[in-house]
Amino acid sequence: MARGFSCAFSFALNILAVAGAKEPAWNGHTTHGSTTPSAFTPYYVAPGTKSYDSSSPFVHYSGKWKESFSPGYVHNTIRSTSHPDATATFSFIGTGVEWFGNMGDRHGLADVYVDGKKLQTVDNYSATPLKQQRLFWKYDLPFGKHHMKVVNTGTRRDSKNKGLLDVDAFVVTYGTKTNRGQLASSNSSLPANMRGAMNLAESPSMVDTWTLEQKGSTGVHAMQLSIISPSHAIIVDKVEHNPLTIDGHPAWAALYNLNTHALKPLNVKSNSFCAGGTFLGNGTLINVGGNPVVEDHTAAADFGDVDGLQGVRIFEPCESDDASDCDIYENHSRIRMASPRWYNTVMRLQDGSAMIIGGSKKGGWINNATVNNPTVEYWPPKDIHGSNGLPVHLKFLEDTLNSNLFPIAFLLPDGKVFMAANQDAMIYDWENNKERRLPQIPNGVRVTYPMAGTGLLLPLSPDNGYTPEVLLCGGSTVDDTKPGYEISSQDPASAQCVRMVLNDSGISAGWQVEQMPEARTMPDSVLLPTGEILIVNGAGTGISGYGNVLHQVGASNADNPVFTPALYNPSAPSGQRFSSRGLPTSNIPRLYHSVATLTPDGDVMIAGSNPNLDRSEVKYGTEYRVEWFRPPYMRGERPEWVSKAPRLFDYGRSMQVEAKLQLGAVHGPDVKVALMDLGFVTHAVHANSRLVYLVTSLADDGKTLTISAPPNANIYPPGPGWLYLVVDGVSSKGMRILIGDGKGPKVDDAAWENMLSKTAVDQYEKEKGGKGDGSE
Ligand SMILES: *[C@@H]1O[C@H](CO)[C@@H](O)[C@H](O)[C@H]1NC(C)=O
Ligand SMILES: *[C@@H]1O[C@H](CO)[C@@H](O)[C@H](O)[C@H]1NC(C)=O
Ligand SMILES: *[C@@H]1O[C@H](CO)[C@@H](O)[C@H](O)[C@H]1NC(C)=O
Ligand SMILES: *[C@@H]1O[C@H](CO)[C@@H](O)[C@H](O)[C@H]1NC(C)=O
Ligand SMILES: *[C@@H]1O[C@H](CO)[C@@H](O)[C@H](O)[C@H]1NC(C)=O
Ligand SMILES: *[C@@H]1O[C@H](CO)[C@@H](O)[C@H](O)[C@H]1NC(C)=O
Numbered sequence: 001m002a003r004g005f006s007c008a009f010s011f012a013l014n015i016l017a018v019a020g021a022k023e024p025a026w027n028g029h030t031t032h033g034s035t036t037p038s039a040f041t042p043y044y045v046a047p048g049t050k051s052y053d054s055s056s057p058f059v060h061y062s063g064k065w066k067e068s069f070s071p072g073y074v075h076n077t078i079r080s081t082s083h084p085d086a087t088a089t090f091s092f093i094g095t096g097v098e099w100f101g102n103m104g105d106r107h108g109l110a111d112v113y114v115d116g117k118k119l120q121t122v123d124n125y126s127a128t129p130l131k132q133q134r135l136f137w138k139y140d141l142p143f144g145k146h147h148m149k150v151v152n153t154g155t156r157r158d159s160k161n162k163g164l165l166d167v168d169a170f171v172v173t174y175g176t177k178t179n180r181g182q183l184a185s186s187n188s189s190l191p192a193n194m195r196g197a198m199n200l201a202e203s204p205s206m207v208d209t210w211t212l213e214q215k216g217s218t219g220v221h222a223m224q225l226s227i228i229s230p231s232h233a234i235i236v237d238k239v240e241h242n243p244l245t246i247d248g249h250p251a252w253a254a255l256y257n258l259n260t261h262a263l264k265p266l267n268v269k270s271n272s273f274c275a276g277g278t279f280l281g282n283g284t285l286i287n288v289g290g291n292p293v294v295e296d297h298t299a300a301a302d303f304g305d306v307d308g309l310q311g312v313r314i315f316e317p318c319e320s321d322d323a324s325d326c327d328i329y330e331n332h333s334r335i336r337m338a339s340p341r342w343y344n345t346v347m348r349l350q351d352g353s354a355m356i357i358g359g360s361k362k363g364g365w366i367n368n369a370t371v372n373n374p375t376v377e378y379w380p381p382k383d384i385h386g387s388n389g390l391p392v393h394l395k396f397l398e399d400t401l402n403s404n405l406f407p408i409a410f411l412l413p414d415g416k417v418f419m420a421a422n423q424d425a426m427i428y429d430w431e432n433n434k435e436r437r438l439p440q441i442p443n444g445v446r447v448t449y450p451m452a453g454t455g456l457l458l459p460l461s462p463d464n465g466y467t468p469e470v471l472l473c474g475g476s477t478v479d480d481t482k483p484g485y486e487i488s489s490q491d492p493a494s495a496q497c498v499r500m501v502l503n504d505s506g507i508s509a510g511w512q513v514e515q516m517p518e519a520r521t522m523p524d525s526v527l528l529p530t531g532e533i534l535i536v537n538g539a540g541t542g543i544s545g546y547g548n549v550l551h552q553v554g555a556s557n558a559d560n561p562v563f564t565p566a567l568y569n570p571s572a573p574s575g576q577r578f579s580s581r582g583l584p585t586s587n588i589p590r591l592y593h594s595v596a597t598l599t600p601d602g603d604v605m606i607a608g609s610n611p612n613l614d615r616s617e618v619k620y621g622t623e624y625r626v627e628w629f630r631p632p633y634m635r636g637e638r639p640e641w642v643s644k645a646p647r648l649f650d651y652g653r654s655m656q657v658e659a660k661l662q663l664g665a666v667h668g669p670d671v672k673v674a675l676m677d678l679g680f681v682t683h684a685v686h687a688n689s690r691l692v693y694l695v696t697s698l699a700d701d702g703k704t705l706t707i708s709a710p711p712n713a714n715i716y717p718p719g720p721g722w723l724y725l726v727v728d729g730v731s732s733k734g735m736r737i738l739i740g741d742g743k744g745p746k747v748d749d750a751a752w753e754n755m756l757s758k759t760a761v762d763q764y765e766k767e768k769g770g771k772g773d774g775s776e
Contacts, residue, residue: 042249043074043100043132044241045171047554048617052090052170054079059167062087063152072131073168074100080166082106084154088167091147095175096139099150101166103248104129108156108163112136113149125157130248132168139243143175173617208632210565212584216261216626219244220254221615222607224682225595226277228285230736231259232323233597233605234266234315236287236682238273239305241615243624249303255323258599261626264323269330270308273363276344276406277680278688281352281718282744285680286379287313287328288356289341291363292764306332307762309340309362312379338377338390338759343367343405343449346680348688350415350713353745354379355430357419358397358407362764365548366402366450366480374398376430380747381755385433389748389755396435400424403446403480406683408455410690412502413466415714420455420472421448422480427502438500439510444477445494450544450557451476454525454684456533458499458570459674459691466692466715469506471570473497473535474520474684476543484548489559490541495519497568517566517580521558522684524596525568526604527691528631529674529724529731534604536565536629537590537684544592544683546611556611556620561589565629586627589620595681600722600734602638604629631731637662639725639732642703648742654708661702665727671698672726673707675716676734692716694723710739 045051052058053075055067063086065079078101079088090097099112103126112120124135136150148170156163224236233256242250244265251265252272273291280286290308312335318326329335341359349355355378360371375391378384385392396419397404404421412418417428423446425438447453453475460466475494478487495518498511516523520538527533542549542558549557564585569577590596592611599605609623616622642658649655661669673696679689692715695708705725710716718740725732 041132042134042241043169044614046173046241046615046617046622047612048621049171049173052092052172053077054167054169058090058092059170060089062089074132075169078102078166078168080164081152082154082162082164084152084162086152086165088150089147090170091145092170092172093145093174094172095141095143096137096173097141097146097148098137098171099135099148099167100132100171101135101168102129102131103133103135104164106156106161106164108165109153110135110163110165111151111153113151114138114141115147121153123157126248133248134245137243139173175617209582209635210584210632211630211635212586213628213630214588214625215628216256217263217624218254218256218607218626219263219265219624220251221593221610221622221624222595223593223610224272224275224277224287224680225597225605225607226285226680227258227597227599227678228255228315229318229323230600231321232257232318233599234285235607236268236272236275236277238291239271239303252305253328255318255326256626257323258601258605264326266328268305268313268328270306270311270313270332272308272311272313274343274683275308275311275313276346276356276682276685276687278346278348278354279680279719280348280354280379280745281740282742283317283720283738284744285315286346286354287311287315288337288346288354288379289344289359291342307764309342309764310336310338310762312336332761334756336759336761337379338381338755339373339375340764341373343683344373345407345409345685345687347409347411347417348717348719349411349430350717351745352713352718352740352743353382355409355417357409358394358404358421360405365484365545367405368402369398372397372401380745381751383748383751384431387751389751389753390758392433394428394435396424396426396428396437397421403448403451405449406452406685407448408472408685409687410455410457410468410470411714411717412468413460413715418457418468418470418502420470422446422451438507441472441498442511442513443496445475445496445498446477446480447472447475449683451478451480452522452544452684453494454523454535454686456525456527456686456689459527459531459693460715461693462695463693467506468502469499469570470502471497471499471525471533471568473516473525474523474538476521478543485550487543487549487557489549489551489553489557491543492541493519493521493539499570512574514574514577517578518562518564520562522592522594523562524594524681524684525686526596526598527676527689528598529602529676529691529726529734530631530633530729531569531571531674531691533568533570534565534596534629535568536596536604536606537594538562539591546592547613554611554616554618554620555613556591558591558611561591561620563587563589582632584629588623588625588627590623591620593683594623597681598676598678600736602631602634602724602731602733604631633730636730638730639665639727641723641725641732641735645723645735645737647738649709649737649739650741651709651712651739654706657705657707658703659705659725659732661727662730665730669698669727670729671696671705673705674724674726674731675710675737675739676722676724677716677719678722690716713740
């Protein structure tokens with residue numbers, strides 16, 4: 001039987017494991033109450049939707065139809081016709097409908113009508129026969145009774161022969177009166193939780209007021225998010241039944257156009273479920289780790305994904321405005337990690353390479369000694385401490401079990417790496433493989449998965465010699481040795497934030513404790529060019545994952561979504577740093593698998609939430625809507641970059657750039673240039689997120705800025721960055737730049753070859769006898 005493990009595997013598994021029963025395939029669709037997985041096909045009945053088989057009395061056929069039987073059809077039956085004008089009609093109550101059937105080389109054109117209006121002529125010709133395909137879908141109907149009609153035109157593409165049409169099933173999305181039907185203002189055909197354009201909170205003129213707009217849909221659920229160009233963000237998900245499709249199957253990654261909100265699906269080969277990511281020094285993005293495939297056989301209707309546990313997915317710099325020629329490249333026979341990792345953190349080092357930290361050797365839920373991968377490895381592979389391309393053991397990752405997945409890590413200005421996991425923290429001198437343990441996080445708060453908090457390196461400034469200080473917020477005090485059935489979605493989250501200056505006196509002073517206005521697990525912390533931090537998303541109770549604990553809401557292990565962000569000003573006096581004043585409140589829960597990032601425009605993009613095994617329409621369902629939190633500095637006149645910066649900005653250099661300051665800022669303004677890494681965001685971890693204030697002076701002409709590059713690669717590791725000009729607290733838009741010499745990290749061919757020769761391709765999948773070579 002196919003086996004597999006999910007990002008947060010189901011409660012059913014806990015029970016089954018106890019009972020010694022077989023594990024259901026994680027990504028196979030398992031009918032409620034059943035343990036037998038069926039094939040992973042486009043046909044999918046999301047929780048909260050209802051399927052009507054071709055033999056249902058609600059489907060009426062006129063003209064000549066034939067009924068056929070096969071286990072490959074939904075409920076073993078299908079109706080087909082090759083007679084012109086043969087019609088199938090179906091009435092339903094809800095907000096959306098999908099039509100499933102076969103595709104093949106005899107299939108022709110069919111007209112689809114909803115409520116008497118012709119919406120589409122569907123051409124489902126396919127050279128290879130496919131079953132249970134989604135032939136048509138419409139999700140944005142106003143809530144109510146609807147009438148769907150499918151009419152065979154009798155014609156066929158490029159053929160004089162009659163076209164075939166068939167009906168295997170209809171799936172209805174019920175939706176809700178308030179949340180879906182009434183929002184049908186958008187022209188997209190996605191359901192309300194997958195689209196939209198409305199202002200949730202647009203309050204009047206106050207200059208210090210933020211605004212919130214809901215606009216756009218991610219098409220694939222936004223588990224991982226990173227800004228890749230002035231116009232696009234990359235979104236990476238797990239293999240699941242997303243509405244956006246590619247090559248006839250649901251997509252699990254996409255590029256999102258920040259200006260037009262258009263989507264481009266990406267062709268990912270392996271399962272990127274709970275991967276991490278980083279840019280390298282030359283601007284290439286890597287997406288690392290994931291989950292196995294589960295099906296032993298890639299059936300025609302399967303998504304065709306391969307094992308992602310050792311995956312290194314390459315996304316080369318994407319320069320075109322429409323992202324047309326940008327895609328993800330994978331070839332596990334050469335490009336892979338030495339060891340399987342699920343829930344690893346990936347961080348860019350001062351040499352432009354990636355450090356890949358920890359994770360589990362297979363998917364599951366809370367980490368444990370059996371599945372733990374207590375090592376770091378590098379991409380490209382390095383020969384370090386005699387590793388010759390293979391992983392290097394890290395005791396910290398053993399000592400921090402169980403709740404230590406997705407460690408929080410930041411490169412420090414002395415070239416060492418800060419790491420926090422569970423209740424502990426340390427500084428890792430990676431070049432000498434030495435750990436320096438830091439004081440434990442106070443009051444029993446755990447900060448990493450599934451007790452996820454969030455962490456940031458506070459802005460680095462030449463004013464204090466780039467003294468680093470870290471901030472960790474939220475998480476949970478739930479005992480990580482308890483089984484899921486002793487944990488509840490109602491267990492309170494932590495409101496604690498702690499910060500520590502990472503020099504000798506700061507470390508001996510220890511963690512400084514503060515409280516957020518509201519407790520949160522799974523918060524996201526987003527650095528703004530002003531140096532303030534927006535804390536958004538997350539839940540007031542419970543922990544990360546789905547299907548594991550008591551009192552799940554739907555499948556969610558967490559409840560009580562926190563809807564109002566909090567703004568943190570790290571330089572205000574203690575006790576006066578948090579404020580929610582002027583911050584709008586959302587009405588979209590952003591729980592497990594939510595993300596947030598600063599954009600080149602200077603606003604905060606919020607997406608995701610999917611505490612579910614697969615797409616779900618019940619609370620808390622799969623969320624595709626995007627929200628935009630706009631800081632007050634976007635309301636009035638803003639400073640602007642006038643001349644373009646050079647593409648590369650190397651250490652020790654300086655450059656002159658012309659800018660236009662906003663009116664009223666000309667006499668002795670407070671001018672700062674923030675160099676920012678917007679990071680790679682997933683699971684509340686904002687890897688590489690960084691703000692470095694650059695030494696800057698404004699000429700007497702009031703427009704020429706002389707800007708110095710960061711002094712060295714420890715302060716800002718080589719790679720992409722964004723320059724924001726902040727004048728009297730008002731930020732410009734970001735201007736992209738590549739810090740360093742633009743060359744990639746050094747490639748050690750011998751270490752790479754050694755890694756390849758000493759490790760197997762997709763070893764997890766091989767062990768259980770599957771295929772799984774990404775090159776196949
Ligand atoms: C069937 O055809 C329609 C329109 O030609 C297309 O939108 C849809 O994606 C097709 N279905 C599949 C599964 O390819
Ligand atoms: C809606 O349609 C209009 C006009 O066709 C188009 O300009 C706009 O971009 C569309 N909006 C979305 C969200 O697709
Ligand atoms: C993958 O790499 C192998 C070995 O280098 C090569 O033979 C093969 O052509 C590559 N496949 C693709 C699809 O690039
Ligand atoms: C360790 O975790 C894996 C994956 O979740 C699970 O299958 C296994 O039962 C766990 N082992 C122990 C000893 O808890
Ligand atoms: C540590 O940093 C703080 C804040 O910048 C500074 O006041 C202090 O002198 C530093 N201590 C040491 C030992 O460098
Ligand atoms: C950057 O370096 C990596 C690692 O050597 C390489 O795979 C990638 O192709 C390089 N990208 C560019 C744009 O040169």
